[in-house]
Amino acid sequence: MFRRRLAVFLAASLLAFTPALGSSAAPNDQPSTYEISGTTQPQRTAIARMGIDIHAVHGQVMTVGVTPREANLLKVAGYRLTLVPPPSREELANKYHSYTETQQAVKDAVTKYPAIAQASSVGQSYEKRDIPILRLTGAGTGDKPEVLFNCNQHAREHLTAEMCLHIIDRYTSGYGSDAEITKMVDSRIIWIIPMVNPDGIEYDNAGGGQRGWRKNRQGPGTDLNRNWGFKWGCCGGSSGSTSSETYRGTAAFSAPETQVLRDFVNSRVVGGKQRITAHIDFHTYSELVLWPMGYTTADTTPEVNADQAKTFQTLGRNMAATNRYTPEQSSDLYITDGSIIDWMWATHKIWSYTFEMYPTGAAGGGFYPPASVIDRETARNDAAVAMMLSYADCVPRVIGKTC
Numbered sequence: 391m392f393r394r395r396l397a398v399f400l401a402a403s404l405l406a407f408t409p410a411l412g413s414s415a416a417p418n419d420q421p422s423t424y425e426i427s428g429t430t431q432p433q434r435t436a437i438a439r440m441g442i443d444i445h446a447v448h449g450q451v452m453t454v455g456v457t458p459r460e461a462n463l464l465k466v467a468g469y470r471l472t473l474v475p476p477p478s479r480e481e482l483a484n485k486y487h488s489y490t491e492t493q494q495a496v497k498d499a500v501t502k503y504p505a506i507a508q509a510s511s512v513g514q515s516y517e518k519r520d521i522p523i524l525r526l527t528g529a530g531t532g533d534k535p536e537v538l539f540n541c542n543q544h545a546r547e548h549l550t551a552e553m554c555l556h557i558i559d560r561y562t563s564g565y566g567s568d569a570e571i572t573k574m575v576d577s578r579i580i581w582i583i584p585m586v587n588p589d590g591i592e593y594d595n596a597g598g599g600q601r602g603w604r605k606n607r608q609g610p611g612t613d614l615n616r617n618w619g620f621k622w623g624c625c626g627g628s629s630g631s632t633s634s635e636t637y638r639g640t641a642a643f644s645a646p647e648t649q650v651l652r653d654f655v656n657s658r659v660v661g662g663k664q665r666i667t668a669h670i671d672f673h674t675y676s677e678l679v680l681w682p683m684g685y686t687t688a689d690t691t692p693e694v695n696a697d698q699a700k701t702f703q704t705l706g707r708n709m710a711a712t713n714r715y716t717p718e719q720s721s722d723l724y725i726t727d728g729s730i731i732d733w734m735w736a737t738h739k740i741w742s743y744t745f746e747m748y749p750t751g752a753a754g755g756g757f758y759p760p761a762s763v764i765d766r767e768t769a770r771n772d773a774a775v776a777m778m779l780s781y782a783d784c785v786p787r788v789i790g791k792t793c
């Protein structure tokens with residue numbers, strides 16, 4: 391018993407004074423995927439604060455990518471770790487869109503549907519790649535609420551780009567034939583950004599597409615979804631260590647990719663009013679619908695009053711009922727700070743959600759599921775996307791309020 395306590399104490403001490411657990415491992419210290427069962431929110435937050443690369447959380451099971459050294463530290467600290475064998479990856483090749491193919495898909499949508507689709511660039515990434523954006527809107531005049539869908543802030547989450555491309559395909563090809571789609575395209579302006587992080591995606595794809603790269607390509611890499619400027623670095627929900635997978639950058643908006651996306655969203659304030667009312671930021675994996683705030687476990691905050699919390703919860707649960715994801719406040723997983731959804735809501739009162747797509751765990755392929763699931767897992771969100779669009783004129787309508 392004493393030995394056990396001593397071991398836990400030593401491990402805790404070691405963790406407390408080890409600031410730089412992260413991905414800058416030696417070549418012989420490559421990460422493997424493990425599941426940690428039976429975790430609570432405080433434990434998950436503690437593990438996140440260690441700088442551990444968290445891949446997914448499903449119920450009490452965390453999936454993490456850790457080096458042998460990190461695995462030992464976690465075991466000594468008393469966590470139950472199970473090694474997940476690497477999935478077979480033969481199906482991956484050439485089915486997921488590269489950056490160039492994604493640019494082409496956006497251009498093709500404009501060529502094929504010039505009456506409703508326009509393409510431009512949000513701005514450039516750190517390595518000077520244009521970040522393409524598609525604007526979709528049809529006939530219909532007057533004040534149109536705007537909805538933003540963005541994908542692939544995190545490079546290795548390739549299924550998300552497919553999700554944005556699926557939305558483009560569905561809302562262009564269905565226009566004029568599907569009544570609900572036609573109504574939404576006519577009455578809304580839909581913005582779609584399939585790849586926020588093209589440098590990271592190109593790096594992850596180089597050499598076979600299995601690097602597990604998450605961040606952008608600025609120096610050691612910044613976690614774009616910890617670089618947003620609301621309560622940046624406030625609360626232990628990101629890392630100051632450059633080697634960490636959740637490195638928050640040198641300052642809020644230090645990453646060119648978050649800067650240009652911020653500037654785009656700011657530019658949608660027209661006549662003193664933010665035109666974008668609703669937003670989904672797609673990630674993988676865990677199968678979750680998440681809402682703000684991430685920086686605190688409190689349901690109501692200075693930014694979110696009781697009606698607003700109820701609105702987030704109700705729409706989140708209603709969307710999750712359609713795709714069978716688990717709905718919860720972002721911080722129910724673990725604390726995050728500097729995330730896009732906290733900024734969207736706190737700065738612009740945009741009803742902003744994170745979707746964590748398929749799978750729930752490493753067994754489904756983790757970040758690299760077989761390409762055979764792309765159609766099924768993107769179509770799985772059709773009803774949720776349609777629901778988000780349908781409430782964009784007045785999201786609090788979902789709890790019976792008027793706007």
Ligand SMILES: [Zn+2]
Pocket residue numbers: 543544547673674
């Ligand atoms: Zn992500």
